[in-house]
Amino acid sequence: MNLDRQNQALQTLISSIQPADAAAMTSARERQSQLTKPARALGLLEDLSVRLAGIFGSDRPHPRGVAVIVAAGDHGVVAEGVSAYPPEVTPAMVAGFTASTPYGTGGAAVNVIARTVGAKVYVADVGVNAELPAHPALESVKVRMGTRNLRVESAMTAEETLQAILAGSEMAGRAIVEGADLLIPGEMGIGNTTAASAITARMLGASVESVTGRGTGVDDATLERKRQVISDALNRDASQVGDPLGVLADLGGLEIAFMLGVMLRAASERRAIVLDGFVEGSAALVGVALAPNLQDYLFPAGECAETGHAAQLAHLGLTPLFNLGLRLGEGTGGVLAAPMLLSAAATLREMQTFAEASVPDRE
Template sequence: MEKIKGVINAIEEIDYSLAKKTQRRLDNLTKPQGSLGRLEELAKQIVAITRNENPQFKNKVIFTMAADHGVVEEKISAFPQEVTAQMVYNFLKGGAAINVLARHVGAKVIVVDMGVKERLKVKSERLKVKKIGLGTKNMAKGPAMSKEEAIRSIGAGIEVFEEEFKKGIDIVGIGDMGIGNTTSSSAIVASITGRPVEEVAGRGTGIDDKTLSHKIGVIKRALNINRPVSNDPIDVLSKVGGFEIGGLCGIVLASASKSVPVIIDGFICGAAALMAYSLEPKVKDYMIASHCSAEPGHKAVLKYIGLRPILDLGLRLGEGTGAALAMGIVEASIKILTQMATFKDASVSERIRG
């Protein structure tokens, strides 16, 4: 717990004065003031986060964290549990959607085994093994993990970030893989936000109406049995969370502590971001919401934290796919700031005043 506290204590407010200075610079570029809308907002946010007036994204990293969930035995998913491990192998071979989109934006994908049920039979420089356990326990029958395991999972996320930070990181994206993790995320979101389970539980991998109704019942049972304390995110994580969700929370906290912008993917990453925000509200300004997921609980997360997504493409895959897409837009905002000419430089007449 000391590691987590140390990281939280290192998180400072972003530099709002630099955001104001950046706005003046944007206003002098060869365009009507504010005409590039959200791109200008993103550029200001990145400068304020990094404390760098001319930031560059030379080292782009997407962390995709994987783990299994014991609640799968309640038959709440359209896919079997072994898909988690199979997809990790696919990530490492470069054949998944996240690999394609990461290559598209020039980002490196780091896959993290936080608690895949299978012991992975592969070694790769792109794989980090931080296994807390062989999947969580069934939260519908008791706590998903111990409090000590919850703390370890957040700490493992911090370690993963810090190990990669030594090699250089300019911007981070986070993603997930874990059959059953929308069920855990729904329970986390319902617990922390107080929203009814029916409003935050969705179809995940594509379940039908009957299975969705059953899934909602399972989540309600888990919350009733475990009674997570809503204002204690570590308690919530231990009772209804997942190892990868804890790890993603750790990455968000660690990124903020090092003044690195972090792009949040979909619903599961949103649940992790919600926990990080509950632990330290200052992380909000370091986070960029990549998109609004088709999962209804993601909208609840974004509203609760106060984040506005860049994209709305009906995505519900996870892996970090939305984060990769948004990373390209965020980088474009910085190129506008740093490469576009001013009125003076381009000898262009400014707006008529008066």
């Protein structure tokens, strides 16, 4: 697909994202006020249920399947020594996502948690800097063997960026056809918090120090080097906040672009999107800048331990569901949040009203 056709496909996807159903949310709020509980007794779950009503167009929303789509990609910037782990970890972790274990496919944290809550795991190689063996649990949509070094040049071309976005959209579409109503973009890629910090600094106009954390747990010297690398990348002035796709191509990662595609497709199909952490948040910043209606479909899992995540959530107007100090990635936090969202929808859908239960209402 050439660049013009890629751009056209993306614009079609963006234009298909409609706002949440206001009438369904109004009806859901009215129903909430009649359920057998004191007003606001379910707290944030009530707000979540109303938002889900708006997404699914019903005051009795019934989301069912949960899918986490883990995109793997490498980053040329790791050559600058910004991570505590070598890039060889990325293909090794992909092997872990697809490994056969006594408990089922996959031995990584996201696999274990997904099995526990009944979520399906999809794994995509969008830019791992290694030739990975074919595996039935691995989708190969490799755009290139890792990104370029963002310190000295743009990480991706416009065409590569669009190719990764559209690959994410296609995989999200497959997950939806296979029953997913809650989609969780996840990622694996050594160096990706460097890219996410650079995107966040540019999109929010924030200082590098305020949005750059320790990622894989780097020491003080490496953290300072990481911040300098990001500053150098920003000082190239190769992208501006008014061109979100340009920012993504300049500073991002292939897996970040892929996750953006997952989000855009999910919203276009009126499905809920659960955001895991900081790297996913960087994709969401670009996504909402491109398609403001996307914001209606985003549900943050927890505030992760990575510096800058709180600023992302504040900009997006999202309240995290928990704070467990998570910073693993893979979509783990998003999978943990899925049962909360399903429960929120179930309370709105299945609880009796005071009239139905013949319970005296408050005066």
